[in-house]
Amino acid sequence: MLKEMSEQNEDLFNLKDAGGGTPLHLAALMNYVEGVNFLVDKFAWSAFEFDNEGYLPIHVACKMGHVRTTRKLFQHWPNPEELLDRKEGQNILHIAAKYGNFDVVGYILLKPEVEKLINAKDREGNTPLHVATLQLQYMVLSCLVLHDKVNLKLINDNNLTALDIAHAQPKTHGRLRERLIYGILLTAGASKSVYKAISQPKGLDTGRALEPEQLERLKGMVDTRMVVATLIAAMTFAAGFSVPGGYNGSGSDAGYATLLNKPMYDVFVVCNTISFYSSLIAVAILHWAEGDLVSVLNLSRPPVVTALGTMSVxxxxxxxxTVSKRTWMAIVALISGITALFVILGLHIVLTRQFLFKLWTIGILIVRRLIRKLLEPRLGQQTRQQAATA
Known part of the structure; x- marks a missing residue:
């Protein structure tokens, strides 16, 4: 259809839409590979046209994560370092990293002719590594740090390395993604800037400020945990006086628990007591919470988990x-209680940020070593070929 339209009226392909985009911009946006091939071959000039956002068609393809379109458009640029958008001065790797397009980033990094793009800076001095960190694109960041040519120590115009940027984010948000970003950079060997103090006066911590939305979210978490801890305290307090089997009403043992000599009764009393006081500690921490809500939540987590676990036991x-004379009922009670305990502890371990952070960093180390082992034979062969040519 495009061929027939061009034969009838080529002027149609000179038109732009409301956003300043050419037909090639639209084809790149829609990943219409056949259309991109036709337009690039027939109207090569359109590959060099910017839209109102300052993007070339190849920038649009990188933004949308279209590898095939990016590959086709890339063939028409002998100097890829010149592919900069007009607003921020970012190259195609910047844009792919900004929007988290892992496939496009991987494709660009595998091309030897784009080595100059890897550590290139935009108008604010940010490299693709900085951009991926700022946008919390941890998959792209993992891909970048695995590349040997990425310089982890470069600073931007604010004298900040990627690790400096990541360091402030956990304090600001307290979320899993920010911690993963920081862990990935730390595992890869990134370092903080020695020039940071020049642009950031002593005592100024940009990571301390909380946005209203984030502050409300943290306050909601504090309130929810307070309710949980209070409920546990109330239930365990009541259970402490409404003991299983009740109390002796007469004789020398009047007022003592009927099941006092049973070993499992001792387990009940100990665990119920621990649960009660652990929940009280959590309530006290959350009640007098001031300042850093993230630290308060972290501090109150262990006593709440302890209270939940011991309450189930x-x-x-x-x-x-109370049902020990019915063997099968006693076994069901034991299995249910032990299962609940392991589920509570397992969720606490698996869902904590530290565990996922360590798991992710271990994965990065393993992948990095595998890539190096796979590339060593190829690099050795290239070195021998270069020596033979020389």
Whole structure:
């Protein structure tokens, strides 16, 4: 259809839309590879046209993550370092990293002729590594740090390395993605800027300020945890006096628990007591919370988890001691209680940021070593070929 339209009226292909885009911009946006091939071959000039956002068609393809379109457009540029957008001065690797397009980033990094793009800076001095860190694109960041040509120590115009930027983000947000970003850079060997103090006066910590939306989210988490801890304290307090089996009403043992000599009753009392006081500690921490809410949440997590775990064991022991004459019911109570305990502890371990952070960093180290082993034979062969040619 495009061929027929061009034969009838080529002037149609000189038109631009409201956003300043050419037909090639639209084809790149839609990943219309056949259309891109036709337009590039027939109207090569359109590959050099900017839209109102300052993007070339190849920038649009990188933004959308279209590898095939990017590959075709890339063939028409002998000097890829000249492919800069007009607004921020970013190259195609900057843009792919900015929008988290892992496939496009991988394709660009595998091309030897784009080595100059890897550590290139935009108008604010940010490299693709800085951009990926700022946009919290941890998959792209992982891809970049695995490349040997990426300089992890470069600073931007604010005298900040990528690690400096990542260091402020966990304090600001306290979320998993920010911690992953910081862990990836730290594992890869990134360092902080020695010039940071020049642009950031002593005592000024940009990571301390919380945006209203983030502050409300953290306050909601504090309130929810306060409710949970209070409920646990109330239930364990009541269970401490409404003991399984009740109390002796007469004789020398009047007022003592009926099941006092049962071993599982001891387990009930100990676990119920631990759960009660752990929840009280959590309530106290959350009640007098001031300042850094992230630190308060981190500090209150262990006593809440302890209270939940010991409360489940206390309930298991209480049920067991009252139905111990029914073997199958006692076994069900034990299995249920132990399962609940392991689920609570397992979720606490697996879902904590530190665990996922360590898991991710270990994965990065393993992949990096595998890539180096795979590339060593190829690099050795290239070195021998260059020596033979010389």
């Amino acid at each position: 206390a309930f298991m022991a209480g049920v067991y001691v």
